[in-house]
Amino acid sequence: MAATSMAAALAASLPAAPVAPTPAAPTYEAIPPSMSKVIDIEAEIPLQVVQLDGLVVTKILKHSKESSATVHGLLLGLDLDGTLEVSNSFALPHHVSDEDEKSAKSSARYQASMLRSLREVQADDSVVGFYQATSLGAFFNQNLVEIQAIHQEKLRHGGVVIVHDLSSTARGNASFRAFRLTPSFLDAYKKSNFSTSSLVNHRLTFSSILEEIPLQIRTNPLLGSFLESLTKSTPSLLPDTTPETARTSVLPPSFSSLDLGTTGLTRNLEQIIEAVDNYRTEEGNLAYLSRQIARERARADMYVAKRKEENAMRVAQDLPPLPEEDVARLFKIPAEPSRLESMLLLGQIDAYGKSLESTASSGLIKMYGVRSI
The missing domain is CATH 3.40.140.10 (Cytidine Deaminase, domain 2)
Incomplete structure (x- = not known):
């Protein structure tokens, strides 16, 4: 909802799509070459x-x-x-x-x-x-x-x-x-x-x-010049600075790249499990609806076959055949359910899997780097 x-x-905020009336035979002339540049192409x-x-x-x-x-x-x-x-x-x-x-x-x-x-x-x-x-x-x-x-x-x-x-x-x-x-x-x-x-x-x-x-x-x-100025280091104004701290940068150092990302892996796995559960639930609902459709269709087919058999017997007895009734009116066969939600859930599972692969591979490289140090 x-x-x-x-x-x-x-939809309410966007401009309405133009509705073209049904025209009669076109009587307008071709657009002259001098006006061709004015047309929106x-x-x-x-x-x-x-x-x-x-x-x-x-x-x-x-x-x-x-x-x-x-x-x-x-x-x-x-x-x-x-x-x-x-x-x-x-x-x-x-x-x-x-x-x-x-x-x-x-x-x-x-x-x-x-x-x-x-x-x-x-x-x-x-x-x-x-x-x-x-x-x-x-x-x-x-x-x-x-x-x-x-x-x-x-x-x-x-x-x-x-x-x-x-x-x-x-x-x-x-x-x-x-x-x-x-x-x-x-x-x-x-x-x-x-x-x-x-x-x-x-x-x-x-x-x-x-x-x-x-x-x-x-x-x-x-903006490019401003960003470039942020990356350049400047001499430190503090007295008695060591050679390591003689130059400072406007941007503070970031150590986020050293994070192994174990929290993200846990959350990623939780999202995959939740998406898989949702997909199994959706597939279960689709299977239940499919069984209902198959059951109603089987009943309708049995009714049609029985009516044809009765008409064949009546024709053999020189009796008028019974009228063919509307099967759709007698048997309410549900429409086949939409599989859009299943496709979207599969897309979510695929995205979570790719994200997990990317995060796990980078985390594994960091762990090997820490181990070597």
């Missing part, structure tokens, strides 16, 4: 790279560090010549009771107010996607899928979702990745059909839900 309310809030250029401004990076890092709840926000910018330039962003409020319709409306009003304020100060106010913070690389969930589906339906280039990994940033490696839904998954999502046959026809697995887009971070020369 929380995912639905947030998706509804975003950016939508025809495929998106090749996402360019993230340094300001956006710092805002996402600040929002993720200060908030203890789910972190998400909107991205603003412009798409130009196949490059999606993300120049600004703002955080979205987190409501404790997201299932309440009132909170969804207040979130939509907040987004509209922020976009209006940015427009008044001549700042970028075009929504090009959203960002979401995650932990241990597991960002597969219904919330992300629903919001991104809304964006890809209403935005010109479909927008992107920037995923920020908090656990990787805590280890000293800021992680930002850009994704969007694949065309095959979006087609199945629009049809609300994630049955077994639909997954086979669309060739869908958890690895084909999203496609990753190359991402690069842009910093202006002033």
Whole structure:
């Protein structure tokens, strides 16, 4: 319910998709070559790279560090010549009771107010996607899928979702990745059909839900010079300094790289176990529903076979056959359950496993290094 309310809030804040009326036979003339440059052809250029401004990076890092709840926000910018330039962003409020319709409306009003304020100060106010913070690389969930589906339906280039990994940033490696839904998954999502046959026809697995887009971070020369000045050491102003402390750095030394990361391993294993339990529960529910569907279909098939046998006997006795009744009306055969949640859970397990592999390998190298010392 929380995912639905947030998706509804975003849908209310985004511009409505243009509805083209059914035209008659076209009578307009071809566009002259002198006006061809005026036409918006950016939508025809495929998106090749996402360019993230340094300001956006710092805002996402600040929002993720200060908030203890789910972190998400909107991205603003412009798409130009196949490059999606993300120049600004703002955080979205987190409501404790997201299932309440009132909170969804207040979130939509907040987004509209922020976009209006940015427009008044001549700042970028075009929504090009959203960002979401995650932990241990597991960002597969219904919330992300629903919001991104809304964006890809209403935005010109479909927008992107920037995923920020908090656990990787805590280890000293800021992680930002850009994704969007694949065309095959979006087609199945629009049809609300994630049955077994639909997954086979669309060739869908958890690895084909999203496609990753190359991402690069842009910093202006002033910020680059400032960061370079932080890395240079300066002579110490303290008297009687030893040769080791004769020069000091603006940035204090960081020893986070020496951490073996055993706490993260424990939490990672706990998340894997929880995800596996959720997947087993979901598979159990799907198996139960599948047995119910098979039972009802068997009853319907037996009824049809029995009716055909009775009609064959009546025809042999020169009697009129009984009318063919609607089997769907007599037997309520449930629709095949959706397997979307199972795919998302498999994606979470895969992400937790990759994170565990990365953390364990680096921790193992550190332990061997400590042992040699």
